[in-house]
Amino acid sequence: MLILAIAAVAAAALLLARLLLVKRELGRMTEQLRRYNDRATGKKIDLAMFDRQVEALAAQINRQSDLVVEAEARRRRTENELRQAVANISHDIRTPLTSIFGYIQLLESDRxxxxxxxxYVAIVKNRTKRLQALLNDFFELSVIESSDYRLKTERLKMTGLLSDILVGFYDRFNERGLVPTIHLPEEEIAVFADESAVRRVVENLLVNTVKHAVGQVVIRFDRQRTSAVLTIVNDxxxxxxxxxxxxxxRFYTADRTRSASGSGLGLSIAKSLMEKMxxxxxxxLVGVRLTMRCTWKLQAVQPF
Structure with missing residues (x-):
């Protein structure tokens, strides 16, 4: 009996000692977390004792700290992007408005x-169309990126659809003196997508190509394993x-990506639509060759 009593006392002493160590460690963790939250240090919680449960708690606290830091970084980035967006929108709207107002003043002259x-009337009309296109693109992009925006996806025969779109751009390429090399497969490749969205994506990419391309333009559409890929390559x-x-x-406003006849949002709209699909x-960019690459998931081949 005496031996059992001694063993019980020893076990109780060990348990008490461990509880005291855990309590002290929790106190250290609390103090470290307080200093971290007060921005007095950027060091995360570390432990001076080995205990799986306490280690798991410390790991989760450190993970939560990482998530808070990431959320704060996203918030700052979003605020900066919003400020930049407001500045860009103001600039893009103010420029044609200033021009329109100036020509209206000239039109008021009796001489x-x-x-x-x-x-002057023709110039005002062109500036007004530019402003209208700009506002339409801003509105469209905001609608597309809304969580409520839904696409009507269906099985699309892409080879025929792309042929139809490319034919519509023949005159525009010709006006720029561009003769694109086009590679379309003889077989029909089907994807699961929204037809109007696909048209808008391809048209926006082709408009960008016509505006900025120099030298040779190569347009290729083919099957690659489980995907269908459209590539547009130009200097x-x-x-x-x-x-x-x-x-x-959407906030990139370098002159080389904007045009007097467009809003500069065409590529942003195209990317958002592709992600929605x-x-x-x-x-x-490899050397001086720019490659735009659209990738859709392949639809299972079925007889039409």
Whole structure:
């Protein structure tokens, strides 16, 4: 009995000692967390004793700290992007408005010749169309990125659809003196996507190509394992690797990516639509050759 009593006392002593150590460790953790939350240190919680439960608690606290830091970084980034967006929108709207107002003032003059008046009216109309296109693109992008925006996905025969779109751009390529090399498969490749969204994506990419391409243009569509890929390749000597990483950023306002006849949002809209369809849109610069790559998931082949 005496031995059992001694063993019980020893076990109780050990348990008490461990509880005291755990209590002290929790106190250290609390103090470390307080200093971290007060921004007195950036060091995360570390332990001076081995205990699986306490270690698991410390790991979860450190993980929560990481999540808070990431959320704060996202918040700051979103605020910066919003401020930049407001500045860009203000600039893009103010520029055509200022021009329109200036020509209206000129039109108020009684000394204008009829041909001058007609010229100024035409300029005002063009600036107004530019402003209308700009506002429409801003609105469209906001709608597309809304969580409520839904696409009507269906099985699309892409080869025929792309042929139809490319035919519509024949005159635009011809006006720029561009003769694209087009590679479309003889077989029909089907994807699961929204037809109007696909049209908008491809048209936006082609519009961008017509505006900025120099030299040879190669347009290719083919099957790659479980995906269907559309690539548009052209020389882009004016671009740098830094530019390419920002091509799809709606807030990117470098002159080389904007045009007097567009809003500069075409690529952002295209990327958002591709993501909504479960696909992807990427850009890559190798030397002076810019490659735009659209990827859709393949639909299982079935008889039409």
């Amino acid at each position: 204008l010749a009829p041909e001058e008046r007609a010229e 882009a000597k004016q671009l740098t690797a830094a530019d390419v990483s920002l091509l799809f950023d 479960g696909g992807s849109l990427e850009a890559e």
